[in-house]
Amino acid sequence: MRLVNVRPDRTVRLMLGLLPFVLLVMAYVIGSAARLAENPNDKLLPALSTLAQTINTLAFVPDARTGNYILWTDTLASLTRLAWGLGISTASALVIGLVTGILPVARAALAPVVTFVSMVPPLALLPILFIVLGLGEVSKIALIVIGVTPIMARDLALAAAALPREQIVKAETLSASSWLIACRVVLPQILPRLIDSLRLQLGPAFLFLIAAEAISADAGLGYRIFLVRRYLAMDVIFPYVAWITLLSVLIDIGLSTLRRRLFPWSEMAR
Amino acid sequence: MSGIEIRNLWKEYGDQIVLENISLTIAPRAFVALVGPSGCGKTTFLRMILGQESATRGEILLDGKPLPKEPGPDRGVVYQRYSVFPHMTVLGNVMAGPEMRTARILGRRFGAARRAIADEARAMLAEVGLAGSEDKYPAQLSGGMQQRLALAQALMMKPRVLLLDEPFGALDPGIRADIHALMRRLWNEIEMTVIMVTHDLREAFTLSTRIIAFERRRDRPEEQARYGATIAQDILIWPPRVAGRRTMYEIDLHSLRDDPTTMGQFAGTTRPTGDGHAQTYSALG
Known part of the structure; x- marks a missing residue:
């Protein structure tokens, strides 16, 4: 069958659509791990755990100086x-x-x-x-x-x-x-x-x-x-x-x- | 009565002469078909009566008075396409005219006044065979149904003159025959003059009382710009059709055939289904 006639069904379409996002995240994780292995203080590609922690601080912990939740x-x-x-x-x-x-x-x-x-x-x-x-x-x-x-x-x-x-x-x-x-x-x-x-x-x-x-x-x-x-x-x-x-x-x-x-x-x- | 008189009408676009010295008197309640080759100015002529285009020279009188310079509710129109508003429902389209005529600020009526207009609109929709489609949008209707809707919308204004610009040209033959019957009935029942541009001579002879053919008398390339079209033929249909009276035309007598609800299994198909059609087919085969 010619490629132009291949129509993915719903599930396949969804998976194909998600694939680039997954690849992007994977590339980030691998890159981040490689840089951090070389230098634990690297700031360019922080680990996912660091990101999560920062998001938590920004969104759910009041700022020490103003008492505001910064993200919001x-x-x-x-x-x-x-x-x-x-x-x-x-x-x-x-x-x-x-x-x-x-x-x-x-x-x-x-x-x-x-x-x-x-x-x-x-x-x-x-x-x-x-x-x-x-x-x-x-x-x-x-x-x-x-x-x-x-x-x-x-x-x-x-x-x-x-x-x-x-x-x-x-x-x-x-x-x-x-x-x-x-x-x-x-x-x-x-x-x-x-x-x-x-x-x-x-x-x-x-x-x-x-x-x-x-x-x-x-x-x-x-x-x-x-x-x-x-x-x-x-x-x-x-x-x-x-x-x-x-x-x-x-x-x-x-x-x-x-x-x-x-x-x-x-x-x-x- | 809505007689139309056209006196020495010229239409030019820059150097191009389109229509040349047209003089014509159209009797009240006539059904005039305008025919002629493409580009001979028959649509331009219709648009001048409508007020969408202005004459270069000459004048058009409606009941003895010069026509207003722009379109108005005394002249209704149905085009081949774009005749209805896609953003209004079928009922909304038909109510639009009376609503806009009476509510000059909002363009909408409310309460009892609205219900009265809606009832009138429903009656008109039933008249053209669209009962039951009130809440649909035009895009959900077939081409024939859309033209029925356009007719209903125009007729709500009780125009003295109804102008049709190839209204049925895009329809399938079967659908077209039905809508012809409807058109004939409406013309018989409603007091109006009808002027229709058509490419289809058969349609012209089926419906009209008078056929006017436009043609360029001189059509050599070097003459084309300087000579416009004139009336080449002016044919009164014989024996005459008279609005509101019985005629001897067999085709005019099937008054119920335009209503799809009475047509049973014939609605929407041209396939042989057992009686008359089947015989025709076998005779041909």
Whole structure:
């Protein structure tokens, strides 16, 4: 039988999917053991037991100085910034995208500036944001908003403009005004795209968040990683990176499920 | 009554002349079929009546008054595709028109007003043979069912003119025959003028009262841009079909055949199943 026709069943698929992860962990364990055998004080690849111990300290033992549980304080701080940033971005992208997508007048006025702004490298604006908005929360949230909004807005404008013209005309023959076309025909049909767009922007949003936290913060996942970098504390950095990844994956799955629940028709139309 | 008068209508796209000096009077309650080769401007003509495109010169009068510049509820439309809203259920699609007409801010009604519209919509769905599919989404319907839905949705607005842009072109022959019967019944029962673009001459002769063929009189390559299509044939079907009256056409009499629920085992299949069909098949074999 040709290889192109070999279809793994459920169990095999699951095992094949897990295989790379298992190999990764094994490679780490072997590498770590080899380095530690040579030098017991090696910090680059700490043993799994050391990692477990550090995670335990970070997550379940209150910090001696502040009395906080470091991992949870950092997570809360970062997710709050992320939620504010993505919330503002999503809302403004939806309005800009909807308006530019359906109103030719608004497209003429807004499309060039949105395209221009989306080309500005957001990280290059970070110093300006720190100078203008100060080192507090606002500048970090602003960085996420500036980095994510234009791209989401363009994506939604494209989705709105891609709706068949026939649907808009049909709505007109059903006596819809521009407003009703926007809120009953176009908006509901770009909401699934909005969620997908948000999922895709999750990565960049985390990038901007960590970059901002690395420079100035007193708590946060990115702040912690860059803080302990000075001590080569790989036993903290590895779990943090894994934790950030896990959070992203969970948010992604959550949004995807939300989309399927809220918009069952969007799956069928494909 | 919804008579349409077209006076010296021209349509040009830049240098390209598409339609040339079209003048036409369409009687109220006529069923006009527009036929012609691809690219002869029959869809453009339909879109101008719809208000989706504007005329370069000339005017279109509906009941003696110039048409509004944009589509409106007096003219319904069914396209070959994209005629229904994929994000609304079947019932939602049919309710959309009356809801948007009466609720100008939210586009939705609630309570008793909503129930009244829903009842009306259910009756309309039953009329086109979609009873029982109210809660499905259009993607769950077959092509023929989707076009029935599009018809129901358009008819809820009680349009004076119904415009059909190759509405049944993508359907299987069996399904198409059923929906033709439905279309004929709706045209007989509802007070409206129908204008249909079609590629299918047989369909044109089966349904319409009048057939208008567009054609480019001059079609040499160097002439194509400067000469548009005109009306090449204007055929009144004889003996005449009149909306709401019995005709002598055998094909017009099977009024129940469009309702899938009365068709028993014939629904959805063109296979021989024992009586008339089987005879046809054996005669052919």
